Amino acid sequence: MPPILPDFSSSVKLKYVKLGYQYLVNHIITLTIIPIIIGVSIEIIRLGPNELLNLWNSLHFNLVQILCCSFLVIFISTVYFMSKPRTIYLVDYACFKPPITCRVPFATFMEHSRLILKGNPKSVEFQMRMLERSGLGEETSLPPSIHYIPPKPTMEASRGEAELVIFSAMDSLFEKTGLKPKDIDILIVNCSLFSPTPSLSAMVINKYKLRSNIKSFNLSGMGCSAGLISIDLARDLLQVHPNSNAVVVSTEIITPNYYQGKERAMLLPNCLFRMGGAAILISNRSSEKWRAKYRLVHVVRTHKGADDKAFKCVFEEEDNEGKVGISLQKDLMAIAGEALKSNITTMGPLVLPASEQLLFLISLIGRKIFNPKWKPYIPDFKQAFEHFCIHAGGRAVIDELQKNLQLSTEHVEASRMTLHRFGNTSSSSLWYELNYIESKGRMKKGDRVWQIAFGSGFKCNSAVWKCNRTIKTPVDGPWTDCIDRYPVHIPEIVKL
Numbered sequence: 001m002p003p004i005l006p007d008f009s010s011s012v013k014l015k016y017v018k019l020g021y022q023y024l025v026n027h028i029i030t031l032t033i034i035p036i037i038i039g040v041s042i043e044i045i046r047l048g049p050n051e052l053l054n055l056w057n058s059l060h061f062n063l064v065q066i067l068c069c070s071f072l073v074i075f076i077s078t079v080y081f082m083s084k085p086r087t088i089y090l091v092d093y094a095c096f097k098p099p100i101t102c103r104v105p106f107a108t109f110m111e112h113s114r115l116i117l118k119g120n121p122k123s124v125e126f127q128m129r130m131l132e133r134s135g136l137g138e139e140t141s142l143p144p145s146i147h148y149i150p151p152k153p154t155m156e157a158s159r160g161e162a163e164l165v166i167f168s169a170m171d172s173l174f175e176k177t178g179l180k181p182k183d184i185d186i187l188i189v190n191c192s193l194f195s196p197t198p199s200l201s202a203m204v205i206n207k208y209k210l211r212s213n214i215k216s217f218n219l220s221g222m223g224c225s226a227g228l229i230s231i232d233l234a235r236d237l238l239q240v241h242p243n244s245n246a247v248v249v250s251t252e253i254i255t256p257n258y259y260q261g262k263e264r265a266m267l268l269p270n271c272l273f274r275m276g277g278a279a280i281l282i283s284n285r286s287s288e289k290w291r292a293k294y295r296l297v298h299v300v301r302t303h304k305g306a307d308d309k310a311f312k313c314v315f316e317e318e319d320n321e322g323k324v325g326i327s328l329q330k331d332l333m334a335i336a337g338e339a340l341k342s343n344i345t346t347m348g349p350l351v352l353p354a355s356e357q358l359l360f361l362i363s364l365i366g367r368k369i370f371n372p373k374w375k376p377y378i379p380d381f382k383q384a385f386e387h388f389c390i391h392a393g394g395r396a397v398i399d400e401l402q403k404n405l406q407l408s409t410e411h412v413e414a415s416r417m418t419l420h421r422f423g424n425t426s427s428s429s430l431w432y433e434l435n436y437i438e439s440k441g442r443m444k445k446g447d448r449v450w451q452i453a454f455g456s457g458f459k460c461n462s463a464v465w466k467c468n469r470t471i472k473t474p475v476d477g478p479w480t481d482c483i484d485r486y487p488v489h490i491p492e493i494v495k496l
Helices: 014-026 030-047 049-057 061-081 106-116 121-132 153-176 201-209 225-241 264-272 306-313 332-351 354-369 393-403 413-422 427-439
Strands: 089-095 186-190 215-219 243-251 277-283 294-303 314-319 324-328 387-390 448-456 459-467
Touching: 089 427, 121 264, 121 354, 153 243, 153 277, 186 201, 186 448, 201 215, 201 448, 215 225, 215 448, 225 294, 225 427, 225 448, 225 459, 243 427, 264 324, 277 427, 294 332, 306 314, 306 332, 306 448, 332 354, 332 393, 332 448, 332 459, 354 413, 354 459, 387 393, 387 413, 387 427, 413 427, 427 448
Parallel strands: 186 215, 186 243, 387 448
Antiparallel strands: 089 277, 089 294, 243 277, 294 459, 314 324, 448 459
């Protein structure tokens, strides 16, 4: 027998109900004001000319009142515009593209590991298992000194890598923007694990003969999230220095940090970290508004260093044999999750539409008052952003954020493909991801981008950008010769 009544549960699409709710809540002010305006307009139309004239005549003004009102309006306007923060523009950026000679296919990496660790086959096997599950591809790169057997992590080789990466990115930035070295007012260089004397920022100043009154900063030891810390520092400096240009250089120098010991927790970074760097031009000049790619909207920083476990989950130390390496603890992902939770708690009210904030508030009140076991409502950040740039720290990092933020495969595509093509390039990975989105022709005017990065300490930092203009597909950059091949399928395990 056919059912007497149709199955409404299958015919009604709940997504349209949700869309209706979102539209209603997000536009509640507009939907409230419009009927009031219409009602007032109708009443004015009903009044005759004589009644309108009488109403006008009933309003008595004198010169003192007019002058006082005018002064008040001018004063309020002046205070508003003087206290309003300066708009910060991302004019353009350039990413370093490693030369083909630096590429490290899986076979090369494993052959070198067997030769370097020939007395410890278990460590070689561990690295092979990690590499199989890493999500990296065959075209990632390591600096020339690591290609030697054994590697030669000398100071000279480290400086050579820094010069290759930083100067290449800076040259590309100068070419793309037409910026001249003398036009740089602020220089910020961040590199976590290589901090020579003179500093890397001094190296850049010497190379390009920058002005003697330039404000330069060199950030070290701040991990993979140091790129967004540099952006935040540049923003603060540009608020107090009008009509200025700031250049941020983000990189990580691999040469002195390649671990040659046996500790598994320290061998993991060898499988993930690769060469990379980026140079970014940021400005508060109003003249840059028309050609700038993005406008900085928010920067939110979260630091969990007060907790001992968070502080030591990414830790540089010596092993039992006195060899220095970066130790990654097993509870790293749990700590990263807590840091992310704190970060998005601050970020949410700044970016989420009213509909999502209301649902989150209702969920929070329900758990506090009625039932603590209620499943917490996870805000839909897809309502706030069109694009996501998640730090390509490893497959586990991307998987965890995709799950927690309920993102689609396309939302994390840029992060996965960056990890596959370039590996974990530390603080510069966010810019390779942004360039991937641009190279795919997906960045439109008004689109919002959320950059999320994690770093030792432990830190979770976020930056929100708004696209200033529709961006054409770049004709140069790190993805130029391979973007047509991507996205590629990345298996769970690549058998070596």
